[in-house]
Every structure is written in C-alpha cells, then in structure tokens.
Amino acid sequence: MESNKKYWKGLEEYNKTSDFVENNKNEFAEPLPIEDVLNEAGLSTVTPRRDFLKALGFGLGAVSLAACQPAPIHKSVPYLIKPEEVIPGVPNYYVSSFKGQSILVKTREGRPIKIEPNPNAGQFNCGTDAVAQASVLDLYDVSKLKAPVLKNEETTWSKVDAFVSAELAKAKASGKKIRIVSSSVYSPSTLAVVADFIAAYPTTKHVQYDAISYTGIIKANENSFGKAVIPKYNFHRADLVVSFGADFLGTWISGEEFTSQYIENRNYKTLAKGKMSRHFQFEAGMSLTGTNADTRVPVKLSEQGPALITLYNAITGANLAGGALPNNVTADKALKLVAKELVQQKGKALVVCGSNDVSTQILVNAINSAIGSYGTTIDLDNPSKRFSGNDAEFAEFQNEMNRGEVAAVFFLDSNPAYDVANAKAFTEGLAKVALKVSFSDRKDETASLCDVVATNQNYLESWGDANTYEGSYSIVQPTINPVFDSRQAEQSLLIWSNAPVKDYYQYVRNNWEKNILPVLGKTWNELLQNGVFAAAEKPAGTYTFSLSLAAVAPSVVSTSKSLAKDIELEIYETVAMRDGKHANNAFLQELPDPVSKVTWDNYVALAPKFAEEKGLKEFDLVEVKGSNGYAIILPVLIQPGQARGTASIALGYGRTKVGKAGDNVGKNAFPFLSFSNGTLQYATTVTISKTGGTYELAQTQTHHSFEGRDIIREASFAEYKKNPAAGLGKKEGGHKSYDLWDKYEKPGNNWVMAIDLNACTGCGSCIVACNVENNIPVVGRDEVRRRREMHWIRIDRYYSYEEGDKSVTEEKEIAHMENLDNVSVVHQPMLCQHCDHAPCETVCPVLATTHSSDGLNMMAYNRCVGTRYCANNCPYKVRRFNWFNYWNDSRFDNYLNNEFTQLVLNPDVTARSRGVMEKCSMCVQRIQAGKLQAKIEKRPLKDGDIKMACQEACSANAIIFGDANDPESEVSKALRSERIYYVLEEVNTQPGIGYMTKIRNTDSPKTIA
C-alpha cells in the first residue's frame, strides 16, 4: 500500500518544526478562550464572567421577545414592467468575452452572478482562468467612482464633455500632441473609435504598452521573419515542450488556452492510448508551469542565455560563443538530452521562452526554426492579437511629456503611475500636460493625477468585441444596466471627436455589420447567441530562420553577464494578481498562490540553501534594493526549487489607490523593471539585507495537513506503459475489508467525481469558481493566518524529490536535505470526498450532516449547532467552520460587508451564518436544478446535464463529475481507469471521489543527473 516516496507540503512539515507540530495536533489551531472567560481572573479580561452572564440574559430575553413577533415583514417588490425574457428565479445566460476568453455570464433577476466558459465556443472554449471567474466581483466593487470626476469633484457628464471638448479644441489649435495611452487593444471597434478620434484630432497617437510586456517576442519575429506579431502557439501539436522561464500554463500570453492544449496530450484519455507529451522546464523561480514539468531544472537568470546558446549549438552543431554552463552541470546535461530529443521530435516540438529580451527571443526563433516548429507548433499566419504593446513607444511618450510637447493625454485601461518602470519620470512628465483624462472606474494611482476621470464601465455593463487571433472575433455584450453614472470610454471618445454615431452600441453593430459579419457569413443575432466566430484559418506557412546570429549571441551573452552579480531578481506575474489591475478583488487576493500557497501578500522567494547561506529564515523581513536605487521591505519565503543565487518577487502588489481590499497589500515590484535594448527587462540584480523584523505571511500550505499519510500516487510514464496500475501500490488480490456500518443504497443516481492528477495544473480557477457559485466568504489575511480560510476546494501542493534513482524515503530524508533545488511537485485538488462511510456523519450529535440516497454527504446548516466534531473527525480536513458572520461584520470590511457587493451572492445557495460548519456540497443546487429541468421536460437525465462549478471552470478538464450508476457516463468510464485510487482508502471511508495517479514522463533520472 505504502508508496516509498515522501511528500511534504512545506519545509516546516519537512523539518517537523515545533510550530508545525503544535499547530497540526488539532483540527483547530487556536483553542477558544473559554478558560479566560470562566475563571475568576476572567473578571478583568475583555469579557468578564458577569458581563458574559448579563449578555447571556439579555440575549435570551431579546430572543424571546423577537420570537413574539407574529411574522416577519418581508417586502416583495415586483417589476413595474417586467422584461419579457426575465422570469424571477430562472437564470438568463449571455455570451460575452473576457480577456480573450469566450464566456457565458449567468444573470439572475438582471444581475450577473457567475462567469462560465462558453460551451458554444468550440475550439475557443478553453475553460476560464481564476481572474475571469473572479471578475464578476469587480462589478460590485464599492470602491468604484459613482459619477465622473472633474478637478477632484464629482460632476455630470455634460460638464465633463464641455471641459474636455474645450481643452481638446485648444490642443488642436496649438498643434501640440495628443496621446491615447492604453494597454493592448484588440477590440476592432475600440480601434475604430480611436482611429475616428485620430481623424478628428490629427496630432493624436495611440500608444499601447503592457505592464507585462511581450514586445520582445514581437520585435524578434519582426526581425527574424518580417512579421511583428505574437504567433499562435499550438501546444496540442507538441509532443515535446521545452520552456525557458515561460509560465505558459499560468500567466504567459494565454494560460488557460495553452493549458487546455497542453493537457490534451497528457490527460487520462491520451494516456489510455499509451501516449504522453514530454515537458522540460528551465527556470529560476518555481512557476506553476515548472511544477507541472516532467523535468524541471533550476537555472539562474544569468544562465538562461548561455543555456539557449548551448541548446542551439547542440541542435544545429553550430559553435556560438558563450554556450557554457560551468556552474550548472545538471542543466548542461539536461540540455544535451533535450537537444537530442528535439531533433528526434522534429516538427512535433516547441521551445518557448519567457524573456522579453529581443536577442534572446531571436535565438529562440532560430532554435524553433531548426526543429521545424514553424507551420506545425508555431503558426505565424494566424497570429495572436492579445498583446501589441510597444515598450519603446511608451518610453518615447514619456520623453515627449517631459519635453512639454503633449497637450492632452487619455489613459484607457492603463495605470502607468503604478505599473511602469520609471513612475517618477512619468508623473513629472504628466504634470506638464494640460489635459489629463483617465478612463479608470476608480481614482487609481494615475486617475488621481488627472483632471478628469471619465468613469468607464465594467465589461459586464459594456458593449465591445475582441479579436484574439487573426480571423477570430468575439462579442462583449452588457448583462446589466450601468450601476453607477458611468459611460463607456469608447462612447466618451466618440462624443469628444464629434463622430456621426455617438451611441457605442450602434457603433459596434455598424462596425460588425459592415466589416466583420460579411466576412464570417453570420448575422448579428447569431453572434449574440454564439459569442464567437472564426473565419477559416489561413494555412500556417513554414518559416525558416536564415539570419546570422553573429550579433545576437554576443548580445544574449552580455545581457546574461550583466545579471551575474549580487542576487539575480526575477520579477514575475502570479496567477491570481497578474499585473495588479484586479488588485481590489478579494477573491483573487485570497486565492492561494499555486506554488507558494501565500495569500494577501507578495514576498521574496529564496532557495532554502541560499537563504541559509545568507543567514535568512522564513518570514524574516529584508530590504531589497535594486540597481536603480529602488528599495522595498518584504518578508522572505523559502521556496524549494528556486535557483540558488536568485530571488523572485511578484508584480501586481503594492497598489495604493485601488480600493478597500487591495490597498497596501504587499509591495510594488514594477520599479525594479529596467528598460534596455528597446524592451522592458523582467530580470535584474538586487542586494538583500536583513532588517531585523519578521512578518508572518498568510500561507495556507500547511493548513489541513494529512500529517504525512500516504495520499499521493505517482508513476513514471515508462512504468505506466508496462503496467497502467503502476504506482498505486495495490497488493495482489487486494485486502479484506470489514464494514462497521451498513451499506447505503443508492438506487437512483450516485454522484461521484474523478480527478485526473495528471491534468490538474494547480491553477486555482476551480477555487474561485467554487467561491462565487457557493457564496464562500473571504476571510482576510489575519483569519488565513489563523487557518480559517473557507475554501471548499483547495489544491494541496506536495513537494517531493528524487536524487539519482533513489527516491527519498522517510528514513533517508535528513541525509538528502541539502538538495532541495530539484523538487518535483504534485497538485492535488482536495474537497469533500462524499464518503459512503463518512466519519463526520457518525459524530454529529444533532444529525446535521447525513448521507443522501444519491451518494452525497449533506450538510444542513440550520441544524448545525457548531460542535465542530465533524471537522475533528474528517480525515480529509475539508470541513470549514464559520467563526464570524463574514458577510456582515465590520471587522471584515474588505468584501461582502455592504449591500451592493452582496448582490453577487448566488440566491440558490444559503449564506451561512456564524457558528455553522460548511463544506463542499457537490453543488447540490446544480444537481437539483438539473434533475428538475429533466423532470419538467419529461426526459431521463443525460450525462453532462449537470456540471459542477469547479469542473466547468477547469481548462484542463481534470475534474469529471457524473452518475456512477450510469455505466456509460464519462465519470464511470474514468473511474474504470487503472490509474484510479481513493485517498486514504485503507481507512475504508469509501470516498466518492477517485483520483488518477500522477504520471511523469521522466527518463530514468540517471540519464540527466
């Protein structure tokens, strides 16, 4: 039964620190202060006994009095004129699009409450990422402006229009420059509006820049192939993926889309056919993608260039200088192996690199050309339109402002005062501009420096469109009337440029009917129903890299050399916070980072050994000082797998003017960025010095610990091919089991789940989807520190490592401590297992948690008295206790504690009250709704009628849900896989959720090490 590998969630577990041991003794780390209240000394405590008794007496009296009220007065206010399509109590769905993801917006009584992937989107249905799932909360953000702002005072649109028009007329008369500064715009209609504006004011220029820049790739492709584009990457065509620091499953370009493509070659269906892709990751910080790689090799930032040169030399037999990795033998060996395999897999391989350096990307292009990627795994003819920012143009814009040449500037979906490298140069320049207009929805860092804040609408209130790839178009349609007195930025621009059509809806429609729909051969109504259409793809041409690398290689080498001093700093995006635009979204702030499991903060990630060398411990506060003099103080996080000599700091934190939830969370890392060789560089060097204090990060990794029990099953692909049940550790013939309890009859349906550990990337989109669907409260940083996060589904991230061909067993662990660089990672989604013999059910003194005849472990909140016995008895640690009324308590003021934000709640799910236990209900509201729909339509329930919120959100289809009593259902088939095991099945809880072993397509480790 036992797997001989040792898995641990964090170093404190690995090292069995006294804190860890103490905290994990009990289900609830903190005891209740009962003794303090009840003993005599309690009189002087905050709640003395007498006060307690008084309160008790008063409470009893108040409750009795309240009970005397004959009936509660609940007002019920019907529509005056009910819209035809609205039936109160029945959701309506509208297709839309969010950051290139085709989505379905669920609305109830006219308010959006959930984002789901668009099932009609065909190839564009790639699930949704965590940001898309959480985006619905942004609509109900109380920190937004309620009306436009002119000179720091709320005003009316007519006054704003008069002011802006007059100033624009002045600017036009003076002949000075007008600039529209935005992040990448890939909406054809917005681009048309901007073009109209430029026609009206010819001195205008549209400057696009992205906080997370991809200029390097665009310029490299322009240089190599004459096409200034981001190509379309086809991960599903790649049997071998090699990534140099590109977090393509998480944040790189289009994570959710690449995830769905990548997993196509690794999920249980492909494995059943005996196939699996292979993935090497060379990176400094441990990224989400790195945790999923078959082989991950820590490589310092300064070694990335030489590594690429080594690879190029090995593939092509060229002899470029600088291709040596004297200090990283493992990487060197791995690269030789990768080169051999890349050549073997010609045309079925893909090399990607996360660098924004043009020379580095040109080198990557040369490698991809050599392995025949163009036309197969890389498509330059149907390029991605998502990012078109140009770092140099923005730098030039800053210079123009500082030279006093700019008369008016408009900020559209951009916040340079926060997210550019040199914010000082920007703000100084901005002060010289006469008319400064921000289209932000709040007074953010940039908007507060502007004369006018022309409050833009949330995308759920807006019309719009998106052109994510060449030839593919999707629509953004409003799902609610504007809540505040806001106006779409495009409409404002149309009004100010005095365009003939000033209504943006009409403008979008005209634009589509004239330019796009005829090409697609579709009608407007079809578009509103389907959401996304694509013209036939152009055939992907093959491109050959034919330029000389004579100048490129030295540039790569010198960039690398410049990084090889002090401590190399990698500045990266996290899956939740991204570039910080959604920093006020409490769902995202509380989403544990997929790798570090830290919430509500950023930190300096250091390798364990390296931190030890520097005399730093976890949570020590350090000052990080950049070469440009910028310094911040952050806590240290010890990150296994981090390349020694490097540090990583996440972007997107340290906002100061975003709102209640996101202000002053973490520190801003954007000022560490540097501008060199025409692009922004996300690698730099810093010095780190200890400041003396400590700061406890709210990290969930060791909460809900399994205390070292053996719950992960893993096998290599080679072993799997020999025996599909490899790694399960099942003995021949199984073991005898005895039941204490009677068997439950489940004659009708038996709702179960299968989770493919090989498909789960750990991205966390399911967590947010579950939060939104099930009204799960956000508890805040302090409560997370007390281990009180409420997430019904969590993703446990386990480290383990292999050195040589010896697995680390419990006995040998200490001896191998020094090498924590080469850890491998397994992500395991953990939620209520809906055990047939559930330990929680038997201990509940009030029968609040019971078993249903369709296999669910039910939780009746109104019955629960909060003894918490069930949580103590749950071996999976999936039960959550409501310590407070998180949605109605001034101490938790960052989220639901206002009537406006409460509109996001799902009306079909009870909002739980204080003192009540809760846990995954297997979206019972969806099950019931699906059954009812079938009953009304008088038809049998079909497989796929009912989908769980987590399942829908998953880009990788790692979660399969259905009826185990239907032998033809997807889940029944999945559960028949040889890879299936049940967590802690030896306890005989008979869980309803089966997991499939993690398969790693690793070589025998000897080949590399």
Place this chain on the structure above:
Amino acid sequence: MRNISLIIRRVWKSAFMVTALSVLIVSGTQAQDAAAGRTIFKEKCTSCHALDRDLIGPALQTVVPTKSEAFLLKWINNAPALIASGDKEAIEASKFNPSAEMTAFPTLKPEDIKNILAYIKAGEPKKAGDAAAGAGASEEVSDFSLAGVVAVILISIAVLVILGRAIKMLERLILQKQGVVIVEEENLSMAAGVNRLFKNKKFVFFFILCLVISLGSWGWMGMWNTGVNTGYQPTQPIKFSHELHAGTNQIDCQYCHAGAFESRNATIPSLNVCMNCHKSVQARDSHDGNISPEIQKIYNALGYDADKMTYDKSKEKPIEWVQVHNLPDFAYFNHSQHVVVAEEAIRKEKGLKPNEPVCFACHGPVNTMEEIYQYSPLTMKWCINCHKDTKLEVKDNAFYTKIIAAHEKIKKGEKMTPAALGGLECGKCHY
C-alpha cells in the same frame, strides 16, 4: 317600547322593499333589450370602450348618437370590412385611433347590436341598492337595538343585585328590631374556608398539578407554534381581492403568477400584467364615476394618467407588497417542481376538484379570500408529511422510468412517494 318601534320599522321596511322590487321588475321588463345589451357589452366591448370616456375606442355615449343605426349595425358587425369597402363614414370613424382598428364581431346578430345600442342609450341602470335608500338606516337600528338589549340585561342584573341587597338589609333590620344579635360569621367562615383548603395537602397538590399541566401545555403549544404563522394576513398596500379576481372573475392563477409554472418563485405579477385589464377596467360604476382608488394606486405606481392615457416614467414608484408566505432562506422550495411535475399527484392526494387549480392544495381556497392569508402552516413537518403520503404519478414522465427500475422496494410494490425517492433527505431542500 323600543322593541315595538323596531317591529314597526321592520314591517315598514319590508313593505317598502316589496314595492321597490315590484317597481324594478316592471321597469326591468321594459328595459329588457338594454339589460341584454349590457351583458354583451360587458363581455365584448369593455376592453376597448367605455360609455362616458375615451379609451382605446371613443366614448360611446358621445359618439353613438351621432351615427345612424344602419351604419352602426354594419360597423359593429364588421368594421374592417366596412372600412375596406371604402365607406366614407367608416374611414372617418377609423381615424379616431389609427393604431387600433375596431375588431369585427360577425357573431353578433342585429338584435344583439340593437340591444347594445339600447344599453348605450339608456346608460348604466341605477342600482337597486340606491333605490332602497332606507336600507342603511335599518342596519343602524339593528346595531343600536343589540346594544340596547345588552344594556337592558345588564341593567336588570344590576337591579336584581341591588334589590337582593335591599331585601337582605331589610331582613336584617327586621331581625335587629326583633332583637336578635347577628354575628358577622359569613365573611369569617369564607376566609377560614380558604385557609382550610390551602392547608389541605391533597388539594394543594391537585391545584399545583393542574397549574403545571395547564401552563406546561400552554407553553408547549406556544413553542411549537412560534414562527408558525397560519392565518397571517398582513395589510397590503393595495386591497387586492383574490375573491373578486380568482373567484368571481375566474381568472386563472397562471395569468398573474406565471412564474409558478416555470420557476422557483410564483412571482407577484408586474404591473404591466395588471394593466392588461385595468387599462379599461376602472370600476367607475361603484365609485360614482371615479376610478376606484385601489386601481388608481396601480396607475400612480406606473405614473399613468388615465385621462390622457399616457405614462410618465419619472413618476414610477414600485409597489411594496408584504410577503405573506415566508420560507426561511435556508429552505429551498420550487413552485414549478410542485405545480408542473407533481400536479397530478398533489391533486389526487389533496382531493382537489377538477375545476380547482392545483395551487389550492397549499394556498387554500384563494378564490374565497377577500385578502390573501397564509392557509398552510408552512412548517417542515407539514412539508414532510405530504412528502411521506403523496403517491407520485409518473406514468408519462420518462425521467422516472430509470429511477423506478432501479428502486427494488418500489418494484416490490412499496408506495412511491417523494420520501421513497429520497425526498426527506436534508440536502434535497437545505443547501
């Protein structure tokens, strides 16, 4: 004395009634055609026409006298055809409301149309109630008389008591005169009796037992019924009568509560549903020609001006009804599940007549409720009992075919109730 005057008045009143009624009957036979016309008018015309004011069509008492009967016979019978035939008068008439054409009524015979015209000419008949003006007064008398009777009884009791006392006093005086010494033992013996009683342990025990039982059962009942609001009838912003709408007018429940058949919420109708009828139905007859104040509330909420027939969006003010049936938030109830899927089963279980809507099973005889009140207790026990007892009717519902096949117990003949299919499990309603 009073009684005699009462009797006289009653006799006088009934005599008056008889005369009034006979007069009415006589005049009734004379206005036979107008009465028949009124019936047809109410049935076919009121949705567009009123006698005295413009609605979708013109005010008929103004416009009809200006037209010839021959024209009207043709026009009412088939106006579209008349317009199409190019009749000048018809074309002129159609200009009153270009957006709505007069409906054709080919089924109306010429006599019917004549009856309608007679009704329009005669106008709304004066009500019998108005004629019997004395009726209101007689009501008053009877109320007064009741109070009088009570007063008489009270007074006579008082007189009896006083008389009794007086007799006692007199007896005593006589006895005193006779020289008998009277000891005031009566009162003493009363107090002593009570004292003695309370020293009797058996009695005290019995007394306390009774007290405990009665208080206990009172408390028990009180607690069980805490939060049970059967009969709850809050004051609503509009005195909407289900008796009139669902009872007298036989409007189907679905017409207003459409949600009950497709959603978890039965839904209170939005005001555009009310306006389908109340644009023309204004109950002016019973309010001296004015719009009923309750209907006016609908107009006020919508910002509707009944004279100009225009809406003013700026005056809109939604109506805040008071919810009568309050389920706690943690209990999920879906109307469509019960009304659509389980209609047959509920009808059978509750023994509803074919003409009664399934809604009556829980909401009671809504068609007799002047103002709606909570008919059922809406307790969990009440839900559960029904889920235990009701036999499901699933013959033509394919959803259940597989489910039944899977249930061994049902195949063996166990009654197929919601409970047998797991309908009593917590998670089916609480999530």
